[in-house]
Amino acid sequence: xxxxxAFIPTVKEAPKDATMPSHVLMLRAGYARMVGxxxxxxxxxxxxxxxxxxxxxxxxxxxxxxxxLLMPTFLPAEYFKESGRWDVYGPTLLRIEDxxxxxxxxxxxxxxxxxxxxxxxxxxxxxxxxxxxxxQLKYRDEPRPRAGLLRCREFIMKDAxxxxxxxxxxxxxxxxxxxxxxxxxxxxxxxxxxxxxxSGAIGGKQSAEFQVLAQTGEDRIVACDRCDYAANVExxxxxxxxxxxxxxxxxxxLEKVATPDTRSIDEVVAFFGGKAVAADTLKxxxxxxxxxxxxAVVRGDHEINEIKLARHLGVGEVLLATDGAVREATGxxxxxxxxxxxxxxxxxxxxxxxxxxxxxxxxxxxxxYRNVNYGRxxxxxxxxxxxxxxxxxxxxxxxxxQLYRGIEGGHIFVLGTHYSEKMSAxxxxxxxxxxxxxxxxxxIGVSRLIAAVIEQHHDEQGxxxxxxVAPYEVIVTxxxxxxxxxxxxxEIYGALRAHGVEALLDDRNERPGVKxxxxxxxxxxxxxxxxxxxxxxxxxxxxxxxxxxxTDIPVDDAVAATMAALRELRG
RNA sequence: CGGGGCGUAGCGCAGUUUGGUAGCGCGCACGGUUCGGGACCGUGAGGUCGGAGGUUCAAAUCCUCUCGCCCCGACCA
Numbered sequence: 001x002x003x004x005x006a007f008i009p010t011v012k013e014a015p016k017d018a019t020m021p022s023h024v025l026m027l028r029a030g031y032a033r034m035v036g037x038x039x040x041x042x043x044x045x046x047x048x049x050x051x052x053x054x055x056x057x058x059x060x061x062x063x064x065x066x067x068x069l070l071m072p073t074f075l076p077a078e079y080f081k082e083s084g085r086w087d088v089y090g091p092t093l094l095r096i097e098d099x100x101x102x103x104x105x106x107x108x109x110x111x112x113x114x115x116x117x118x119x120x121x122x123x124x125x126x127x128x129x130x131x132x133x134x135x136q137l138k139y140r141d142e143p144r145p146r147a148g149l150l151r152c153r154e155f156i157m158k159d160a161x162x163x164x165x166x167x168x169x170x171x172x173x174x175x176x177x178x179x180x181x182x183x184x185x186x187x188x189x190x191x192x193x194x195x196x197x198x199s200g201a202i203g204g205k206q207s208a209e210f211q212v213l214a215q216t217g218e219d220r221i222v223a224c225d226r227c228d229y230a231a232n233v234e235x236x237x238x239x240x241x242x243x244x245x246x247x248x249x250x251x252x253x254l255e256k257v258a259t260p261d262t263r264s265i266d267e268v269v270a271f272f273g274g275k276a277v278a279a280d281t282l283k284x285x286x287x288x289x290x291x292x293x294x295x296a297v298v299r300g301d302h303e304i305n306e307i308k309l310a311r312h313l314g315v316g317e318v319l320l321a322t323d324g325a326v327r328e329a330t331g332x333x334x335x336x337x338x339x340x341x342x343x344x345x346x347x348x349x350x351x352x353x354x355x356x357x358x359x360x361x362x363x364x365x366x367x368x369y370r371n372v373n374y375g376r377x378x379x380x381x382x383x384x385x386x387x388x389x390x391x392x393x394x395x396x397x398x399x400x401x402q403l404y405r406g407i408e409g410g411h412i413f414v415l416g417t418h419y420s421e422k423m424s425a426x427x428x429x430x431x432x433x434x435x436x437x438x439x440x441x442x443x444i445g446v447s448r449l450i451a452a453v454i455e456q457h458h459d460e461q462g463x464x465x466x467x468x469v470a471p472y473e474v475i476v477t478x479x480x481x482x483x484x485x486x487x488x489x490x491e492i493y494g495a496l497r498a499h500g501v502e503a504l505l506d507d508r509n510e511r512p513g514v515k516x517x518x519x520x521x522x523x524x525x526x527x528x529x530x531x532x533x534x535x536x537x538x539x540x541x542x543x544x545x546x547x548x549x550x551t552d553i554p555v556d557d558a559v560a561a562t563m564a565a566l567r568e569l570r571g
Numbered sequence: 572c573g574g575g576g577c578g579u580a581g582c583g584c585a586g587u588u589u590g591g592u593a594g595c596g597c598g599c600a601c602g603g604u605u606c607g608g609g610a611c612c613g614u615g616a617g618g619u620c621g622g623a624g625g626u627u628c629a630a631a632u633c634c635u636c637u638c639g640c641c642c643c644g645a646c647c648a
Contacts, residue, residue: 012597012609013583017641037640079588092646109648143572143646209648218647306645319645408648445648479607513608520608531607 023148038145040152048078048471077103106139119425133160189466211406263335348380463523
């Protein structure tokens with residue numbers, strides 16, 4: 001492509017609404033533009049990257065025996081009504097009425113539609129296993145779209161659905177997809193972790209997330225520094241309880257201390273000066289779970305995991321009690337609530353009850369107790385209700401857990417017969433008996449991955465594409481107003497293209513600085529600079545986007561040297 | 572949905588407190604000088620001040636309503 005004819009609208013200043021690196025850079029470098037909140041158009045460069053990613057996904061999915069199809073995104077309501085999701089999905093489902101008043105919606109995912117297709121067309125165990133996938137637009141009216149392409153209301157997703165004769169066979173399909181996903185994420189040049197996850201609303205028994213590591217990610221995950229244990233903090237088992245030694249391990253006498261203006265753990269710790277740290281305190285929070293009020297207690301430096309708490313209580317969700325509710329239930333202000341003397345259900349984390357001579361709220365404003373000890377001063381149901389934290393012991397080995405932030409790039413599930421049973425999707429086995437298909441589903445946020453790659457591969461100057469997903473592999477940059485550089489650059493550009501290299505020729509009538517800045521911004525992995533100065537010596541410069549220095553190479557070796565550099569970048 | 576912030580030229584912003592001629596930088600067009608890390612000079616085009624209603628002789632500015640966008644929290648590829 002000749003840059004002078006390319007539609008690559010770069011800008012110096014990013015719109016103020018963009019905050020994350022990937023968002024800023026996609027806008028500045030002319031890869032994408034916003035149309036509405038969570039709605040983007042991909043410009044030519046963006047589409048080239050998209051196609052690169054899609055191609056890798058298709059190659060690996062096809063190699064795994066999956067078959068591509070294309071399902072509609074505009075759907076009659078009947079399928080979601082059949083599975084029950086028409087009601088369950090809530091406002092996230094974009095509903096549409098046609099001219100006759102018929103109910104429709106835009107597809108947020110396609111379990112029902114494939115299941116319907118398969119139940120109509122597949123009758124026999126001999127047609128199984130079957131894995132069908134598509135790369136398609138998806139629509140979810142997200143409560144809060146954000147961060148550019150990372151969280152959109154319209155996005156591109158690869159979704160695959162497997163159909164098997166048995167649970168065992170489905171486990172095999174799941175394992176195969178897991179392997180396939182590893183290959184895909186590796187080829188994309190991403191640093192990622194596979195983590196245990198909450199199956200969420202899709203309804204499944206087993207699932208794993210492919211989390212792309214990035215400081216800007218929305219998800220928090222923990223991973224062991226020794227073994228391959230990794231999990232979303234939502235579900236991560238916290239490390240085993242460790243008794244926190246705070247001086248005297250012998251229980252001392254309970255003591256009530258006036259502690260005005262100490263609402264937070266930090267303030268309590270500050271009040272007790274050098275004598276206490278957050279791990280010496282107990283954090284007590286009042287939750288509303290269904291129709292009951294429960295007190296959740298964790299160690300002061302730990303965070304409550306509401307998902308775990310809800311699970312322990314056997315309710316869908318728990319709500320933090322309001323100030324008023326706390327006052328009414330305990331007769332005290334928030335900040336002074338504690339387990340001692342609390343009349344009601346108390347759930348305490350193992351690490352909380354292990355604290356000797358703890359500081360905890362006295363359920364009286366403004367007092368705290370000192371030397372609170374579990375068993376003597378309060379009783380509780382003991383359950384792991386805290387979030388895993390950095391430094392926790394790994395639940396699987398002797399290692400320690402590290403905290404990361406991640407972008408959920410993929411999610412694979414064993415669905416079981418959830419949908420096939422609801423939708424009466426069955427096949428006949430060898431004996432002519434009818435069984436529901438055992439299903440799995442496997443998603444990859446394709447458009448999200450464009451942004452995820454940028455989050456991992458950029459610097460102050462711009463994007464630094466890994467070669468496999470770069471929109472162009474090489475940019476040839478003639479410098480100066482003389483004829484020679486442009487002529488030679490054009491010649492090399494032609495030769496590279498003849499060798500199958502995806503090249504961009506910056507034939508614009510721009511000053512060198514502009515061309516260099518744009519080349520860095522766009523993130524093309526290799527730049528060939530052709531200037532009259534070098535030509536006089538018979539050389540040009542080859543520079544990798546990831547390296548600061550360039551290399552002089554003989555003009556006649558330009559193509560060979562470039563091919564070699566590309567091979568090197570491919571690994 | 573709760574909390575916070577922002578809507579003025581394509582982009583970034585000032586002007587709003589204290590009503591009175593709509594401004595700056597970048598970008599864009601034209602002319603000239605430049606040409607190895609976002610050049611310089613000159614000329615010029617470009618704005619329903621998010622929208623509606625109100626107050627006023629007069630509204631970007633004050634009042635009411637409304638729409639949109641961003642950020643932080645509960646959901647998800």
